[in-house]
Amino acid sequence: MLRVNATVFVVLILSIPAALARNIHGRVVSVTDGDTIKVLSENNTQTKIRLDGIDAPEKSQPFGGASKKALTKKIAGRDVLVLSKEKDRYGRTIGVVMLAGRNINREMVAEGYAWAYLKYLTDQRLIELESEAKASMRGLWALQSDQVQAPWEWRADRRSGQARSNTNNAPIDGRCGQKRTCSEMASCSEAKFYLAKCGLPIDGDGDGVPCESICR
Numbered sequence: 001m002l003r004v005n006a007t008v009f010v011v012l013i014l015s016i017p018a019a020l021a022r023n024i025h026g027r028v029v030s031v032t033d034g035d036t037i038k039v040l041s042e043n044n045t046q047t048k049i050r051l052d053g054i055d056a057p058e059k060s061q062p063f064g065g066a067s068k069k070a071l072t073k074k075i076a077g078r079d080v081l082v083l084s085k086e087k088d089r090y091g092r093t094i095g096v097v098m099l100a101g102r103n104i105n106r107e108m109v110a111e112g113y114a115w116a117y118l119k120y121l122t123d124q125r126l127i128e129l130e131s132e133a134k135a136s137m138r139g140l141w142a143l144q145s146d147q148v149q150a151p152w153e154w155r156a157d158r159r160s161g162q163a164r165s166n167t168n169n170a171p172i173d174g175r176c177g178q179k180r181t182c183s184e185m186a187s188c189s190e191a192k193f194y195l196a197k198c199g200l201p202i203d204g205d206g207d208g209v210p211c212e213s214i215c216r
Helices: 002-020 064-075 104-110 125-135 151-160 188-198
Strands: 023-033 036-041 046-051 079-087 093-099
Touching (some): 023 046, 093 104
């Protein structure tokens, strides 16, 4: 019996580092938008964090600036704990941001600064918080109905070309057109072309991913 208990104890001890390794302790050094931040950890490693289960308005959407400002006010320069999960296809760490016991992911939805991201939802409480925010017309829910569009739908429109502001300036035969901003890009691939081939300054945080409103 003692031998069995000792074995179980060893297994538990060995499993602890793996669990702890999933968490990131550090200071928020940058806020990209209402659902993406950069954290400088205690070992001086900078990690890009995508808040799990929520989707904030893009910068070019109504309330996008307000969402970023709200998240900045909450956590910029603060020491946080990130309960991380996995990385997304862009190399960002997906996680829940905790500050002094507060769940920042939930706060952003509860206050109307973000949607519950249904496609990747693991925290069912986010759905309830979104419903409450909508009923109380908090944050973005106070906007006119024609200004409220889920970010994933907005990005899909951008990718399909439905929201293209100018269809005549796309690169032809590998040549640079006249586009200058992310709002003019018809797709992520076009934004990448302008960044790599035309030297357009559309990678604000220098992580190699241009126009994150459409390249995400």
